[in-house]
Structures are given as structure tokens and as C-alpha cells.
Amino acid sequence: MRKARGRLSMTSLIDVIFLLLLFFMLSSTFSRFGEIPLNSAASGAGGASDQPVLFARLTGTGLSVNGREITDETTLAALRPDGPVRVLLSVDDTALAQGLVDAVVILRALPDATLTVLE
Template sequence: MSRRKARRRALSLTSLIDVIFLLLLFFMLSSTFSRFAEVELTVGAAGDGGTADAAPLFLRLAPDTLSLNGELVALDALAGAFPDVEAEAPLVVLVSMAAGVTSQRLTDLLGVLRGVPGIAPTVLGS
């Protein structure tokens, strides 16, 4: 008995490439390129000292703790911890970060500060 060798056909990759391009086109057209949220960020720089009527508040952000002028505060209760200021100039809050603070933690803090009226947060650089 002689065995016949089965000939294999070469696979065509043309249809696979077409499917990949169609998927790419679908995902590009179905995605949105708008920004969901923006966080305004003011960075302290040399020569930024101005004359303010009220002394700035010092906010220390650590990976697990948060302190406002040396007193521990929970992130949820931070909005109520600020004094009521009825001045024309916004109250300056200096934000200092400890080592190991993630960008998500800083974004959460700035999101809370954004909801407090009359606050101008300034993130101190290293």
C-alpha cells in the first residue's frame, strides 16, 4: 500500500490583516478623545512670594496620612477643616508631599480641594 502524502495549502494572511484593520478602525471610531476631568495645578516657584493678608495653610500629604497645619485630618473631612475666609484673595494652601505618595493620592487630594471655595492650592516641588 502506498500512502499518498496530503498536500497542505499555504494559509493566506490577507483575511487576518483585513480583520485586524477593521477592528482597529472600529475601536478608533468608537472611542472618545475628550477629557473626563481636569485638575488645575499650581506649582510653587522662586519669586512667587506675594503679600497676602492671611498666612498660608500648610498641608502635608503622606501615603496614609494627611495633616493640615500639623493636625491629622481625614481626606473626607478635609473640606470642613478649613477656616471660613471672606477675603477677596483666595486662601493659599501649600501642599507638601512625603516620599512614596502616588499620583492618584495627589489627584484625590486636589479633587477634594477643588470643591472648597476660596482655596488656591500650590504643590511644592522637591
Template sequence: MTSLIDVIFLLLLFFMLSSTFSKFSEIELTAGGSAPGGAAETPPLFLRLGQDDLSLNGQTTSLGALQTALGQSGPASVADDRPRTVLVSLGQDVTAQRLTDLLGALRGTEGISPLILGGSSE
């Protein structure tokens, strides 16, 4: 009986240590397409994402100050209530976690629609 309790304890310990307790979340990605009703009145914002840097329309910013910088770059959405497009250009060394952090920061901003352009060939 004692050996059975030891085996059960070892199995319990093994499964507790091998399981992951981190929370997974979803980041919604939408495919780019043509805007209905013609071109937008407000030009899109350009966001360049590198592994260690981030720039919005050529101005260096941090991930924490991104929402403030987006608010200062003009109206969040165009006149007919469509979200304002943010073109996101990825550097060569950008990891999936860095992109997920950026999309999480953009998710908290109203009136923004990110469009991922892909990696650059620097």
C-alpha cells in the same frame, strides 16, 4: 474575498484592543507668587500628603473627608475675597496619581488655592 474580511476583522480587533478608553482630564496648576496688597489676614493651611496618609494642620484625615476638614478649619477665604492658600507638602513616595486625586478633591472646594511645595527629604 474571505481572506480580506478576515484581515479587516483582525485589524479592527487589534485597534479596538490597543486603544485606551479612559477619560483624561486637566488639573490646573498655578505658580506661586506674592499676594497683592500685603500679607493675608488668615494664615495658610498646611496639608501634608503621603502615599498612604494625609494630614491637615497636623490632624490626620482621609481624602474623602478633606472637604469637611477644610470647612472646619476656619473661613474658606480671606476678607477681601482672595482664595485661602493651602500649602501642600509632598512626601517622598507620593505618586503623580495620588497628587492628582488630591488636586481633584481640592478643586471641588470653594475659596481654596493649593500651592505645591515639593517633595520632602525624610
């Protein structure tokens, strides 16, 4: 005579599935963050320099260098003197974080430029 089988318990299978789900969720990276190294101007850190200086100001509406609106690298290249240059970037309270990243990318495109973010 044939013996009747009992019901299979699904509890252990569900536990294994939840453990696998938890493992893959914790080990996955959904977004990657980039870093932008910045030089911050601290009190007493500056000294006399013979390099020309460009004064940049970032506001919520855009970027200006020496009082002139900058839209891209070519506009900035017209203002740049020959040789190494020092760029001082002042950030307004209305500026967004993405605007700061965009401004740093534009200003870093200058060859031989040292970028300093003012506090």
C-alpha cells in the same frame, strides 16, 4: 453540461476582517484621562499676601493640614478660617499619584481657596 466551480479564496475576506479590526482598535478609546490644573510654586513667584495660609502635607499615609489629619471635607472645614484662604500643599516622596488626586479634590472643595503645590 454543468461547469464545476472553483474554490473561493478566503484570503481577501481575511484581509478585510483584519483591516476592520485594526481600524476599530485604533479609533476606540478604552479609557478617559482627566486633567487637574495645578499651580506650582516657582522660586521668586511668591509675594506678600494678607490671606491666611493653610499648610497641607501629603504623605503615603494620608493628608494633614496644619499638623492635623484630614479624612474628608468636613474635617477640613473646621480648620478653615473665614474668607479667602491660600493652601500650600507639600507632597512627600512616599505619596502616590492617586493620593495627590484625592488631596486636590478635598482641598478644592474649600470655597475661595487658592491651591499651590510646592516643589
